[in-house]
Amino acid sequence: MDITQVSAKIRPRNHYEAIDLGTVMARHWLVALCGLWVCASLPIFLLLQLLFPESPYISALVIWWLKPIFESLQLHYASEKLFATNVTFKNILLQAPKRLWRDMLIKLTIRRPSLSRSFDLSVGELENLKGVQRNKRLNVLQRSASSAAIWLTIVGITIEQILIVAFCSLAWMLIPPQLDIYIDFWDLITNAKVHQILSWCWYLAMALVAPFYLASGFSLYINRRTILEGWDIELSFKDMVSRAKKEQHHVRLNLSPVIFFTIALLAFASTLPTNLYANATEYTSSNDENLGELVPDLTPEAAQKRMIFIMESDVFNDIRVTENWKFIDQDSEKDEDEDEESEMPEWLAELINFLAQGVEVLLWGVVIICVIFIALRLRGIEVPFLEAKKYATAPPPSSLFGLELSQDSLPDDIIGTARKWWRKSPRQAYSLLYRAALSDLVHAESLALQGSHTEGECVRLFKQLSQHNSKSQFFQVLTDQWVMLAYGHQRVSHKQFEALCVEWIQFFPTNTPDIGAKKG
């Protein structure tokens, strides 16, 4: 890595400025970064689509899980490009199999849930650090950049979700309104075709977001190193060196008598005593050499010796004692004393520590119980103590369609009363039977009836509920005769009525607990 070759301007930036730089980098190399991601992921995605045609979302989920693997390719490309190495898309692709397998297990397990993935990836991939060394390095690097890296991930996830919704909405909007189709929401989300479309939308969103996410994280990393290692200062020094070298070379080549004369004059002038020179007397007098002078072609050892020499010189060890008056507030003195007194006793600190550990254990216990509970519920096993109370079924209505359906409103002996009324008013007798039957269906059979249900609908609903048993057949006969009498104003024969009364006992026993307590 040669930082003099870097293609971006290196200077200390704040974190969000660094993310901006990452976005610019991603835009600059978008085709290559996207291409690498797609080349690595598409074959796996298509294969999974073929293997699980019934559950297409599995393919998108797997690709999402494998993201760190694909991102390592993009990271290499971005890092090589930033330091202006002659790397090509093809080179990276050729090296891909080796790179994809590297640290795969750890990347997909322990490191996968990390919220600062794009930032951490550089430490593992570019610095080749592992284990404790990596952790130490990350601790140093993340000290101030971790929150930005976490926010970067959160924003990345959000943008990915927005893109998925946007793609789906676009597909929805492209349906011509003239088609006038009505699609039930639940049918839609359970449809395998819709799952397939969703999985493709998810894949596309991941492919589009990945370059920006990765480059922004990488840029954050570069910025953090710039700050820590003073890359900008190093670059400035290197610039100075190269400039100085150029000037020396230039002087050697083009030294004309005039310039030589001018420099000589200047050199002479610089030796003349001035005020400034007088102030620095101590400095110059104590040093044989000019410390500020640039010494060309130093070996590293010589440079180090010179550095130590300079650091030990008086310039860096100028100790001055100054005295002045300072106002000392008496209150602040008291506060300081109180602080010393209010220091926590050791036993209390231990107690708090013990309690904190207990709470930690308790919280972990709750988390473990929750996980076990969810796992059991997903397997369809009911946990007796943790089950929520079942919703109580709504009480059956006391009146429907303007008819009193409560059991209290019916006589004890329905058939006896109906027979008694038959002679006077057949319609009244049938009305009682129909009402009693409806009351039984609503209370004993828990048939959910509404005020808008017609007689025919009541029969159909009961048939569905009872799966066409003999009671439903009986109810249909009763309803038919009731409708004929009520709406058709036609007479029902005594024989039909008697047959109904005889059968009634079979289906609606009067001494059942449901219709037991009836009043006349």
Place this chain on the structure above:
Amino acid sequence: MSTYEPSTDATQISEDQFDKANMLVSTIREQINQVLVGQTKIIDQVLVALLASGHVLIEGVPGLGKTLLVKALAKCFSGEFSRIQFTPDLMPSDVTGHAMYDMKTEQFKIRKGPAFTNILLADEINRAPAKTQAALLEVMQEKQITIEGKPFDAHSPFMVLATQNPIEQEGTYPLPEAELDRFMVKVLIDYPQVDEEVLLVKQVTTGQVQDNLNVDAIDPVVKANQVIELQALTASLEVDDRVFEYAVNIARATREWRTFAHGAGPRASIALIRAARAQALLMGNHFVTPDDVKEMAIPVLRHRVSLTAEMEIEGMQIDQALFQLLAEVEAPRL
């Protein structure tokens, strides 16, 4: 609880008369079912309109047998049938007829238009401008046609079956509310089920050169005067007061329902009872039940109401809204 009071206005129908009518209706239904496969409900709704002396607006995408249904119905009864293909340049006189100067006799002669028929198929009615559509208003409501200021009686029975296409709305003229209200029912034809479509394809392709479904298999089973008798019988079926109230309550509920920008008028209540009577006859009943009313409510009301802008934006369909309305209107219990 109300007491039993037989209605006094209903004409007594003999059992024989009713059985004969019922058999005739079943025969017509079977005949049409022969050629129009998988559209039983649609056929029933069209027959309801025929028995109730109403007009039908049929809506469906091309190729679902709208025209075939009308042809089959016309073939069933040995009456007159004419078809008008509505186009943007169709004039009102092309529908009703016009006066023509005869050079020989030096007199104006009335040339009657295709509206002088028993069954009139107005194909793609929304392709003609409003004035041409309005030419049908008089004949549909008054059963008479005025040409050059002279009224002529339309044939009896007279029924208009208009078709329109829900897609390809470009260059069409939506029917005005007054015109829509003249149609007793609006029938929506949907795609047939798989097995029914297989049967249909088999019928069309076996031993036939052209794609058309022909109506040759249908025999004329009913005469024009028999249809008039059937209509008279339908009109005299027993309807209880509570059923009348139920029909009116449904129509009135559409006016107060917040989903609708405008509800159905009294003509809807009238059409609903007439349609329910015909439905009862189709079901083989001597009297009308709330079930018959509820069954016919959606076809009778769907073209008479319109959704509010908010509901349309939300993607609500008229049938959906009517279904919700019917679930709220209390059914009668005597």
